[in-house]
Amino acid sequence: MDTSDPDLLPEGLEDRLPRDAATATRVMRAIHGVMHGHGYDRVMPPSIEYERSFAARMAGIQSRRMFRFVDPSSLRMMALRSDFTPQIGRLAETRLAEAPRPLRLCYAGQVVTIKADGLNPSREKLQCGAELVGADNVAAAAEVVAIAIEALQAAGATGVSVDFTLPDLVDTLAEKALPLAPGQIEAVRRELDTKDAGGLRDVGGEAYVPLLYATGEFDTAIDKLAAIDAGGALASRIDALRQIAARLGGAARLTLDPSERHGFEYQTWFGFTLYAEGVRGIVGRGGTYRIAGSDADARQANARQQGEAATGFSLYPNALIDLLAANEPAEDTVFLPLGHDRDEAARLRAIGWRTVAALSEADSADALRCTHMLGANGPEKLA
Numbered sequence: 001m002d003t004s005d006p007d008l009l010p011e012g013l014e015d016r017l018p019r020d021a022a023t024a025t026r027v028m029r030a031i032h033g034v035m036h037g038h039g040y041d042r043v044m045p046p047s048i049e050y051e052r053s054f055a056a057r058m059a060g061i062q063s064r065r066m067f068r069f070v071d072p073s074s075l076r077m078m079a080l081r082s083d084f085t086p087q088i089g090r091l092a093e094t095r096l097a098e099a100p101r102p103l104r105l106c107y108a109g110q111v112v113t114i115k116a117d118g119l120n121p122s123r124e125k126l127q128c129g130a131e132l133v134g135a136d137n138v139a140a141a142a143e144v145v146a147i148a149i150e151a152l153q154a155a156g157a158t159g160v161s162v163d164f165t166l167p168d169l170v171d172t173l174a175e176k177a178l179p180l181a182p183g184q185i186e187a188v189r190r191e192l193d194t195k196d197a198g199g200l201r202d203v204g205g206e207a208y209v210p211l212l213y214a215t216g217e218f219d220t221a222i223d224k225l226a227a228i229d230a231g232g233a234l235a236s237r238i239d240a241l242r243q244i245a246a247r248l249g250g251a252a253r254l255t256l257d258p259s260e261r262h263g264f265e266y267q268t269w270f271g272f273t274l275y276a277e278g279v280r281g282i283v284g285r286g287g288t289y290r291i292a293g294s295d296a297d298a299r300q301a302n303a304r305q306q307g308e309a310a311t312g313f314s315l316y317p318n319a320l321i322d323l324l325a326a327n328e329p330a331e332d333t334v335f336l337p338l339g340h341d342r343d344e345a346a347r348l349r350a351i352g353w354r355t356v357a358a359l360s361e362a363d364s365a366d367a368l369r370c371t372h373m374l375g376a377n378g379p380e381k382l383a
């Protein structure tokens with residue numbers, strides 16, 4: 001790579017030019033409109049915080065994927081946001097600790113990671129999401145999934161599908177129903193992640209093999225999972241998943257992959273991944289989690305069972321924006337010639353027109369890609 005060109009952007013970072021940026025703006029507005037409409041208030045945390053405040057709020061967060069650096073002023077370690085959710089957790093437990101529950105908050109902005117994720121080479125992504133703090137039950141999960149689907153559809157996504165998972169599945173089963181030695185748990189998780197039945201048997205996880213097959217269309221996969229459930233350890237989760245699916249009532253195609261953990265660092269009993277037709281990779285993710293209080297003692301390693309319950313989702317609309325931008329129609333724009341009637345132009349903007357004013361005789365409607373020209377009787381369409 002040529003590193004001598006000062007205009008070259010670092011790998012995985014890119015500009016959005018006007019057409020893409022216009023689509024991105026429309027998509028963000030549509031998503032925000034849905035979250036706002038369902039009573040979620042927007043908050044705007046800073047893009048940089050102390051590393052500890054990102055990592056300590058939820059069990060399982062790893063700061064190794066975050067850009068970190070020493071603050072030249074405080075000499076403390078800081079990190080660039082890689083996910084809004086821990087910041088919402090911090091706000092909920094500090095400045096909004098006294099706010100009534102359930103607390104509904106939403107956000108939108110850029111998040112950055114050191115390394116790209118899987119096939120997607122981007123290191124900076126747009127993240128828009130909503131967090132429902134104070135509940136992680138069926139009602140909360142069903143609301144959150146339904147809003148995520150609605151937001152994606154409002155943004156222009158079609159063929160939305162939702163893949164349910166049980167992020168703490170292995171921990172739950174290993175406790176009693178399908179016991180594992182503490183040293184075995186990680187190995188079983190790893191083999192489940194790679195969906196390797198042979199590997200699972202090799203590490204003593206034979207009993208977990210059927211989980212690899214309880215996947216696919218929700219209705220059939222959940223029956224298979226129910227059939228595996230020795231001792232009823234998963235009964236309440238299976239029942240909850242069925243209720244969530246029923247409440248969604250056909251809003252999207254539903255699938256189940258109970259052992260899927262990729263990207264679920266801190267989620268507890270419920271997780272979901274969102275996909276949309278024609279969009280490569282995932283378009284969003286969400287689930288239930290626990291937020292540790294501000295009391296340092298409360299931030300135990302065991303925070304998955306402690307702390308305040310919450311449910312939320314994050315959408316990553318970049319790939320959807322790329323897809324939609326290709327068909328984004330050019331916006332109507334009225335060229336305002338030199339000496340135009342300013343009041344008339346203001347009136348047009350007030351009713352939704354977009355105007356471009358000539359600054360000199362050299363400016364032309366054509367060169368400035370205007371679709372209309374302000375004439376004596378208002379905007380006239382240009383050929």
Ligand SMILES: N[C@@H](Cc1c[nH]c[nH+]1)C(=O)O
Nearest residue numbers: 085285286287312313314
């Ligand atoms: N922030 C999580 C998704 C999430 C939001 N709330 C709960 N889970 C992610 O981006 O993967």
